[in-house]
């Protein structure tokens with residue numbers, strides 16, 4: 001599987017190169033790389049062994065290396081003359097980067113770094129493509145000068161001979177084993193023993209080690225985390241894509257499959273006529289659209305921040321970090337749960353490999369873990385919200401994506417309930433700010449009682465997580481509202497199209513309201529009649545969107561090859577394709593399976609003989 005994936009990935013990478021040259025000659029825009037990776041990944045159901053090379057190795061060389069280092073390594077990596085990965089996670093540590101054990105000791109006598117993974121737990125473990133594909137990597141290690149720890153640093157390390165692909169002396173590298181999906185990616189392990197690299201193999205755009213061993217600290221240590229921010233932005237886009245693929249499959253299947261009359265004596269309807277089926281499928285279509293728009297916003301913000309960082313302006317890093325964390329978490333959680341809901345909406349056939357929903361789930365699910373385990377990132381955002389709440393209390397302005405927190409903090413109570421979109425959006429924001437206030441009271445009480453920040457974060461973790469989750473909901477719903485109601489290009493839309501978009505906004509806001517009704521009722525009084533009115537509107541908007549469901553998912557424009565699903569094929573010949581796939585199964589090559597003579601027949605005969613004996 002790995003070799004097939006590499007073959008396909010190389011073919012697709014060549015295609016990508018020609019596309020880039022045609023549409024983005026010599027440009028550094030992230031989209032071609034992203035599109036290329038998405039295209040390659042989509043065409044290789046077992047995952048793209050070049051993903052981390054495209055998304056992390058090449059970018060780290062460009063963003064963390066000096067111009068000279070880019071010329072020496074980055075250009076060859078961009079041109080796919082060398083293939084790398086990003087080797088940060090270890091067998092013993094993934095989240096707690098300060099606990100990483102791999103070390104780089106500077107030898108000023110030879111102006112080299114001596115790299116070691118001192119224990120088994122120090123082995124790099126997980127990097128994509130590391131097992132067999134890559135011949136280089138970015139090796140993340142704790143930097144030591146005269147045995148004094150200086151923090152994390154990144155090193156360009158060649159791990160295999162460029163001609164023979166043999167692991168170099170001092171390198172122990174291989175595949176970590178079968179996973180629940182992405183088995184074409186050859187995630188690998190890497191151990192280094194007294195492996196020497198020249199001083200100039202340490203990426204030194206932001207921090208330097210001079211020939212005599214003097215260390216020049218980075219102006220902002222967090223800029224070394226930038227490669228992770230980029231992938232978190234990618235995950236937001238990639239996982240909204242996975243959800244859109246699954247929604248397309250389930251929608252198409254739901255208008256082909258007929259089951260169970262709604263009125264006695266009537267013919268069996270398409271299953272999408274059942275209201276409960278609409279509630280399973282249509283919100284997922286809308287969620288895919290909502291996150292795709294949010295991810296596009298985040299991507300633009302990433303580009304702007306990356307350019308600013310290149311100019312040594314680090315001012316926007318904190319906001320980008322907070323948004324990249326919350327959107328990576330929200331998109332990966334909601335897409336993973338949404339794809340499983342869509343699989344279940346396809347009944348038994350949803351469980352068939354031919355439907356491809358299981359594989360889309362297996363591709364989407366690990367994003368809840370990699371690039372920052374989701375609950376850790378929720379805590380990251382919770383900590384940032386605590387800092388911002390202190391700013392609110394001090395009367396200071398907040399970053400634009402958190403401005404609503406200031407506005408809501410000035411409200412002494414929630415205004416008269418109207419049920420309008422603005423009211424629903426404000427309710428989610430108001431509940432978020434209420435949760436932030438409660439979390440801060442707990443957190444601050446702990447800090448005041450002399451608990452350390454990390455301990456206070458831990459013991460306030462549940463409230464911090466809730467506040468972070470509601471902040472994500474507020475940002476995503478607010479972005480969708482702005483795009484539908486206040487977009488500058490709104491007047492270029494046909495009235496019909498605008499109406500469909502407004503129906504999607506209505507559904508998203510009401511769905512989020514009901515998902516967080518408990519959180520909202522803690523801070524806002526809403527009557528039973530007002531809630532029942534929203535229930536009616538939910539049922540109504542599902543009915544309104546039902547006729548548009550197929551057109552919206554067709555507009556995602558996934559080729560049958562990308563969907564790779566007998567349930568979601570454009571021509572709708574589901575049963576014929578299911579049967580065609582079944583007949584291809586190896587067990588159908590013979591009428592009598594080999595195991596009959598070898599196992600089944602003796603087993604049944606033995607039971608028959610025993611039955612006869614027991615009657616005697």
Ligand SMILES: CC/C=C\C/C=C\C/C=C\CCCC(=O)SCCNC(=O)CCNC(=O)[C@H](O)C(C)(C)COP(=O)(O)OP(=O)(O)OC[C@H]1O[C@@H](n2cnc3c(N)ncnc32)[C@H](O)[C@@H]1OP(=O)(O)O
Pocket residue numbers: 034037038051052055086088089094095096097098128222223225226228229231234235238317318321370371372373376380384
């Ligand atoms: C298109 C296809 C897309 C995707 C799929 C395809 C391919 C990719 C597939 C797989 C790739 C996966 C690659 C990986 O998984 S690489 C390894 C990823 N590992 C992680 O993400 C580690 C997660 N852990 C953390 O990030 C750490 O917990 C930590 C955030 C670094 C925090 O650690 P800690 O030492 O405790 O420090 P804190 O006090 O929490 O933070 C210190 C300080 O720094 C700020 N901060 C933290 N992170 C960032 C950042 N990324 N950017 C900017 N700022 C950051 C933090 O807010 C705090 O600031 P203060 O002001 O409070 O000091």
Ligand SMILES: Cc1cc2nc3c(=O)[nH]c(=O)nc-3n(C[C@H](O)[C@H](O)[C@H](O)COP(=O)(O)OP(=O)(O)OC[C@H]3O[C@@H](n4cnc5c(N)ncnc54)[C@H](O)[C@@H]3O)c2cc1C
Pocket residue numbers: 052085086087088089092093094095096125126127128182187366369370371372373374375376379
């Ligand atoms: C498919 C896939 C591809 C990957 N690709 C790469 C790659 O290319 N390069 C790379 O370097 N890594 C890669 N990784 C590794 C990935 O980045 C780590 O798995 C991830 O960072 C989580 O770390 P961990 O596995 O050590 O889990 P841990 O950090 O051990 O987490 C285990 C549990 O402990 C909890 N926990 C940990 N710390 C805290 C805390 N402070 N507070 C509360 N709870 C906590 C977590 O929430 C989680 O529930 C990949 C992983 C996967 C699954």
